[in-house]
Amino acid sequence: MTTDPKPNRREFIRNISSAGAGLILAINLPRSGRAFSAAPAKEFAPSAYLSISPDNKITIWVTRSEMGQGVRTALPMMIADELEADWKTIVLKQASSGGKFAGIRLRTSGSGSIYGTWTPLRTAGAAARTMLKRAAASRWRVPEERLRAENGRIVDKETGMRLTYGELCEEAAGLPVPENPKLKSPSEFRYIGKRVLRVDSPDIVTGRAIFGQDLSVPGMKHAVIEHAPRFGGKPLKWNEEQVLAIPGVRTVVPVTLGIKQGIAVVADTLWTAMKARDELKVSWEYGTDAEFSTDAYRTSLQEALKGTGYRTREEGDPDTALRNSRKTLSAVYEYPFQSHSPLETMNCIARFDKDLCEVWSGTQTPDVASILISRQFGFPEDKITVHTPLIGGGFGRRLFADQILETVEIANSAGVPVKVFWTRADDTRDGFFQPFSICEMKASVEDGSVKAVTHRTASSDHSMSGPPLKDLKRYIDLLAPWGAYDSPYLIPAYRAEYFHIDAPVPTGPWRAVWYPQNVFARECFLDEIAAELGKDPLEFRMELLDGPDLDLNGTIIRRKALRNVLKLAAAKAGWGSPTGARRGRGIACNIYRGASLMAQIAEVSVNGKNEIKVDRIVCAVECGQVVNPLGLEGQIESGIVWGLSAALKGEITFKNGAAEQSSYGDFDVLRMNEMPVVEVFTVPSTERPQGIGEPPVVPVAPAVSNAVFAATGKRLRKLPLRL
Amino acid sequence: MKTVSITVNGWKHNVEAPGDTPLLWIIRDHLGLTGTKYGCGVGICGACTIHEKGEAVRSCQISALEADGSEFTTIEGLSKNGDHPCQKAWIEEDVSQCGFCQPGMIMTAAALLETNKKPDDNAIDDAMSASVCRCGTYFRMRKAIKRASEVMSK
Numbered sequence A: 001m002t003t004d005p006k007p008n009r010r011e012f013i014r015n016i017s018s019a020g021a022g023l024i025l026a027i028n029l030p031r032s033g034r035a036f037s038a039a040p041a042k043e044f045a046p047s048a049y050l051s052i053s054p055d056n057k058i059t060i061w062v063t064r065s066e067m068g069q070g071v072r073t074a075l076p077m078m079i080a081d082e083l084e085a086d087w088k089t090i091v092l093k094q095a096s097s098g099g100k101f102a103g104i105r106l107r108t109s110g111s112g113s114i115y116g117t118w119t120p121l122r123t124a125g126a127a128a129r130t131m132l133k134r135a136a137a138s139r140w141r142v143p144e145e146r147l148r149a150e151n152g153r154i155v156d157k158e159t160g161m162r163l164t165y166g167e168l169c170e171e172a173a174g175l176p177v178p179e180n181p182k183l184k185s186p187s188e189f190r191y192i193g194k195r196v197l198r199v200d201s202p203d204i205v206t207g208r209a210i211f212g213q214d215l216s217v218p219g220m221k222h223a224v225i226e227h228a229p230r231f232g233g234k235p236l237k238w239n240e241e242q243v244l245a246i247p248g249v250r251t252v253v254p255v256t257l258g259i260k261q262g263i264a265v266v267a268d269t270l271w272t273a274m275k276a277r278d279e280l281k282v283s284w285e286y287g288t289d290a291e292f293s294t295d296a297y298r299t300s301l302q303e304a305l306k307g308t309g310y311r312t313r314e315e316g317d318p319d320t321a322l323r324n325s326r327k328t329l330s331a332v333y334e335y336p337f338q339s340h341s342p343l344e345t346m347n348c349i350a351r352f353d354k355d356l357c358e359v360w361s362g363t364q365t366p367d368v369a370s371i372l373i374s375r376q377f378g379f380p381e382d383k384i385t386v387h388t389p390l391i392g393g394g395f396g397r398r399l400f401a402d403q404i405l406e407t408v409e410i411a412n413s414a415g416v417p418v419k420v421f422w423t424r425a426d427d428t429r430d431g432f433f434q435p436f437s438i439c440e441m442k443a444s445v446e447d448g449s450v451k452a453v454t455h456r457t458a459s460s461d462h463s464m465s466g467p468p469l470k471d472l473k474r475y476i477d478l479l480a481p482w483g484a485y486d487s488p489y490l491i492p493a494y495r496a497e498y499f500h501i502d503a504p505v506p507t508g509p510w511r512a513v514w515y516p517q518n519v520f521a522r523e524c525f526l527d528e529i530a531a532e533l534g535k536d537p538l539e540f541r542m543e544l545l546d547g548p549d550l551d552l553n554g555t556i557i558r559r560k561a562l563r564n565v566l567k568l569a570a571a572k573a574g575w576g577s578p579t580g581a582r583r584g585r586g587i588a589c590n591i592y593r594g595a596s597l598m599a600q601i602a603e604v605s606v607n608g609k610n611e612i613k614v615d616r617i618v619c620a621v622e623c624g625q626v627v628n629p630l631g632l633e634g635q636i637e638s639g640i641v642w643g644l645s646a647a648l649k650g651e652i653t654f655k656n657g658a659a660e661q662s663s664y665g666d667f668d669v670l671r672m673n674e675m676p677v678v679e680v681f682t683v684p685s686t687e688r689p690q691g692i693g694e695p696p697v698v699p700v701a702p703a704v705s706n707a708v709f710a711a712t713g714k715r716l717r718k719l720p721l722r723l
Numbered sequence B: 001m002k003t004v005s006i007t008v009n010g011w012k013h014n015v016e017a018p019g020d021t022p023l024l025w026i027i028r029d030h031l032g033l034t035g036t037k038y039g040c041g042v043g044i045c046g047a048c049t050i051h052e053k054g055e056a057v058r059s060c061q062i063s064a065l066e067a068d069g070s071e072f073t074t075i076e077g078l079s080k081n082g083d084h085p086c087q088k089a090w091i092e093e094d095v096s097q098c099g100f101c102q103p104g105m106i107m108t109a110a111a112l113l114e115t116n117k118k119p120d121d122n123a124i125d126d127a128m129s130a131s132v133c134r135c136g137t138y139f140r141m142r143k144a145i146k147r148a149s150e151v152m153s154k
């Protein structure tokens, strides 16, 4: 018995009763050429995002990767709303790279899925609705204004005549596509703003949902890779013959295109490949990177901070203010390397079929992966398709195509379709980590107020590819360091300064990218200043935000709006009410790249063994129009857990050029018994929606650390927080 | 190579595989039941949880030889129509995010509810805290377990 010979043909039909919608779900776009010309004759396909067939089937293509953030629910909601489609008649398909999606962004990053598709998807829906209306108007010879689109039909209000979209699709297909169709006003929304259940849930809870790990293609072999155990390792020789002699092993090949160089063992079954890798003996050649350790890196950051970095934001004269100040505060905050550790480890299938290269992988970036494959292998881009199944967690890790390139490399040299699989240890040791960083904070505090603050951050970059250009303009353009550069507070003299110190550790966007480390330092240090001044942490923030909005090269820092969000959180959390002994509340807030505004209040208790328990987190947010409140709340709960895992649990440390951790055993994450109550409150808005995947991570660690201070009087400046 | 005989979701299978193959891979690669997931392979994440005689066990920690002659239930066999109270509650509470941990979580919760129809928060913590959800769906998971418990204890 085997399974799943043709993953791209698998279709699932499920009913979602409780959502009031029976969605028909399909996985993977069937392989087709240019869909516009290849579409069946009578289909109405006014854009790449949707098509309607005469049997009244509406197909919506999802142009972002689903990794738990709910795009396969929220994106179709936006199209269906403008289209006035009947949710029950919708078929979902996942866009693959190339074909009709060539040139359309599929990359899923920066909490930008809803923000980035809000206009194009609604426009696509509205254009189709307008054309269907026009088609009906000309068929009935009545003025268009009289007609209404309603739940999959065009209705004539006066005569009561009605036609389904399917019945109109042939005529609509002959009409020009309007460029600026009239979009609905918020009061007309049918789905947007409603609590809609995740469309993939019925498949997930029955085990039918298909992730990359679950796919296979005919004739496929299984590969595991021994990546260099230490940074910079190159394989010199290995016991190929011995490993090849193991029954079921097909080939043993070097790999150069992954996160590190390595040796791949390709076998008939995954278990055989895994066992055979245990027998593989490789001698590696190493350089100085193989000596890298967190301890030595910490020292080099401390050294660097003695000099001058990239001063990306400077107001007033903080040096003079600090020099002449009667009272200065200084503190050093430290943030460790962190791993993404998604529950589904890296995996990928690649096969060459005549002149076609086909890939299946849980990737956040099928479009970029195609380009990289094309460049690397000299393969024409239109002959490459990257399919994206459901993803068992991305969090930024899957923005890199390392697992895809190494799989294509192995499939190419092995001459058979290959599935690469990473074990948990592979995945923990080799990732694109959140960089280790040190923030050095200084303040001048005089006459009952804060006169100057400097926020100096040293870390390695979040470089996506190649060595980054190091210059001031680049870091200003990047708003670096996030959280220090765009600090919302009104302080007479202020400086944000960044020190880029190279490390051989691959680093990359980890949920919330650059904010967590800097906002941890900023919001905790603000508490330290408030304590020094004898002010309430909330009141102190309100004072420092009492001013006009700030324009930082186009990034608008909305101070008054942030005050409202803080007020909302404080009211809901009962800020100021007694907490009892060894219990405390802490507050922190942030504006995410000038967009989503958020405040969190953490309530913690500390037991006799000095263990920190987070009991409750109240989160207030303003992020524009909420498309799916159920999804938004889920993302906030999820982001808070992510932040708590970093605040309380794991860290990655390096020694001798290698991570010292290898699983959830030594890089632990939050568990059920540590889960606080989470309450989410949204400031109503009909503005363009802003991102919500990452922002909730940011205030967690400082809110908790500030709460620990309130509970115990002890100031914790290093993650994971330990008393 | 060994031939082992195991019963999964009521179907008996004879499988040829090395005796040390973890049951997880027998289920996934030999039987094609991919609802049971690999998350760690070392018994600490719970993604591979299945039932043996109604009890939650981690299939990555059972070898083919040890499994020989036994009966198991996977997520695919938990209910006929995907309507086990946990499955329904999971949908209604909108628990899943990426969904990768959820089959294991549901199997763990379903086993808990078999022995304890009305688990309190401590009992839920005890049963669930050895499992990992990296997306952090614990808050809703707890609600879903309580919802399922309501239905099951009626």
Ligand code: FES
Binding pocket: B037, B038, B039, B040, B041, B042, B043, B044, B045, B046, B047, B048, B049, B058, B059, B060, B061
């Ligand atoms: S895969 Fe078995 S416990 Fe993690």
Ligand code: FES
Binding pocket: A068, A343, A392, A393, B096, B097, B098, B099, B100, B101, B102, B132, B133, B134, B135, B136, B137
């Ligand atoms: S839902 Fe993603 S790991 Fe639990």
